Amino acid sequence: MTTRVLARRLAEIAVDARTEAAAAFHTVDTLAALAAGLEAQEGAAIGRFLDEGDPVSTAAAMAAVIRFTECDDIEVPSCLTPGCIAVPVAGEFASSPRSYVRAVEAGYATGLCLARAVGGAAALARGVWPTLFAAPAIAAATAAAALDLDEETTAQALAIAIAGSSGRAGQPGGNLSGRWLAIGEATLKGVRAVMAARAGFGGDPALLSPEWLAAQSSAELAALEHLEALPAHAVASVGLKPFVAARQGMNAIEAFSAMLADGLQPASILSAEVELPPDAVPVVSRPLDTGRRLSTIAHLGLQLGIAAFERDRLFDVARAHPFDARTIAFAAKVTVKPEVSLAAEAGHSFPARVVVQTADGFSEKRCAVLPGDMADDAPLATLQRKIEGLGVAGALGGLASALRNGDAIDDERTRVHAALKARLGGENESRGFVRLV
Numbered sequence: 001m002t003t004r005v006l007a008r009r010l011a012e013i014a015v016d017a018r019t020e021a022a023a024a025f026h027t028v029d030t031l032a033a034l035a036a037g038l039e040a041q042e043g044a045a046i047g048r049f050l051d052e053g054d055p056v057s058t059a060a061a062m063a064a065v066i067r068f069t070e071c072d073d074i075e076v077p078s079c080l081t082p083g084c085i086a087v088p089v090a091g092e093f094a095s096s097p098r099s100y101v102r103a104v105e106a107g108y109a110t111g112l113c114l115a116r117a118v119g120g121a122a123a124l125a126r127g128v129w130p131t132l133f134a135a136p137a138i139a140a141a142t143a144a145a146a147l148d149l150d151e152e153t154t155a156q157a158l159a160i161a162i163a164g165s166s167g168r169a170g171q172p173g174g175n176l177s178g179r180w181l182a183i184g185e186a187t188l189k190g191v192r193a194v195m196a197a198r199a200g201f202g203g204d205p206a207l208l209s210p211e212w213l214a215a216q217s218s219a220e221l222a223a224l225e226h227l228e229a230l231p232a233h234a235v236a237s238v239g240l241k242p243f244v245a246a247r248q249g250m251n252a253i254e255a256f257s258a259m260l261a262d263g264l265q266p267a268s269i270l271s272a273e274v275e276l277p278p279d280a281v282p283v284v285s286r287p288l289d290t291g292r293r294l295s296t297i298a299h300l301g302l303q304l305g306i307a308a309f310e311r312d313r314l315f316d317v318a319r320a321h322p323f324d325a326r327t328i329a330f331a332a333k334v335t336v337k338p339e340v341s342l343a344a345e346a347g348h349s350f351p352a353r354v355v356v357q358t359a360d361g362f363s364e365k366r367c368a369v370l371p372g373d374m375a376d377d378a379p380l381a382t383l384q385r386k387i388e389g390l391g392v393a394g395a396l397g398g399l400a401s402a403l404r405n406g407d408a409i410d411d412e413r414t415r416v417h418a419a420l421k422a423r424l425g426g427e428n429e430s431r432g433f434v435r436l437v
Helices: 003-011 017-039 041-050 055-068 083-093 097-117 120-126 130-146 151-162 178-198 210-216 247-261 278-284 293-298 300-309 311-315 325-331 340-344 379-390 399-404 410-422
Strands: 269-276 334-338 352-358 361-367
Touching: 003 097, 003 130, 003 151, 017 041, 017 055, 017 083, 017 097, 017 379, 017 399, 017 410, 041 055, 041 178, 055 083, 055 130, 055 178, 055 410, 083 097, 083 130, 083 178, 083 410, 097 130, 097 410, 120 130, 120 278, 130 151, 130 178, 151 178, 247 269, 247 278, 247 300, 247 352, 247 361, 269 278, 269 300, 278 334, 278 340, 293 300, 300 311, 300 325, 300 334, 311 379, 379 399, 399 410
Parallel strands: 269 334
Antiparallel strands: 269 352, 352 361
16 A cells, blocks of 8 residues: 555545444544543643644644543554544544544544554554554544545645654653653644645655555564555444543453442452453553552553542543552552453453452452443443543533434534633643743
């Protein structure tokens, strides 16, 4: 595939009822994450830093804030979180409801194609963050579709966008983390690539090749077949995160929560063992550092402790307050181990088995499908619980109810987008990059 082939396939995207419904659902979910992110001190700081008051930087700032929350949508096999980029970029540049839906679908499809091709979840162990790798192309494809660019201009924009992409962010520390700025800057690059192509600048359409792809991760991980075609109904294939956590550990949290709901008393637990697919284990089993926000979101032992003793904090985006001593103590009782047989069951989830030991013996629970996965038979109820848990129903106004009622969401989407946009920047003197003199 070259970017010309990719642009041709993007031009062939057709908007149907399924795509419209999926785009509406993921728009509400993504704007809920944005509203929650802006309530956190770090999320607000990200918005102030990146937003310069123009549509390009606004879209980039929104993308970074949404991704910061760790509760935006995700496709498990690719570990791609496309909504954080596609939704705000389409919201800034689409001129009609139909162009908005088409732009969102284009962004998701492009991201899934590239993230799967670079190795998806397996690429994480090689230091490649699939979302960061695909982000410039997602932003470029979304903006190009929103602006209804011709195929050649779109091809040049994509070529400019992917040049220099690596997806390697390392492990940025601090509670004003450069990790989220990387997503914002990648989004900014992708949208600016569209503006550059419109102004006549060109890239190398042949850069998108098997050789280039293998160099981004490794030849053994590169799945070249994903470059051969765009996925159909891309938005509809992406799942919802029902609370704030690393997706790799969410099935285990759900299984453990079900045990608690069945009457298991947290104080009686002597130990807990969690089995996960091998690719999921490294992300959720790194040593706990309660001083690092992302560690408290990813560490599975702490998340089980939160489920046991501070359940409301499963929706805590900011992680600004100390955790209950019982939560911290419980984390030390949890071990996580890989189980190859679970990998075969994975599909679009990270199936988990949780075994708990008490003085009375052992009990276990499995979770194969998470609320919010493609197999969820009540996704609207899952989304409503999430909105309520995040405490953002007021910020969304009538958007969620319009979705539940099957009404068109376009007017409410535009209003909510504008209201959240107004909260991004703050006063002019506090915006953007610090001037160096």
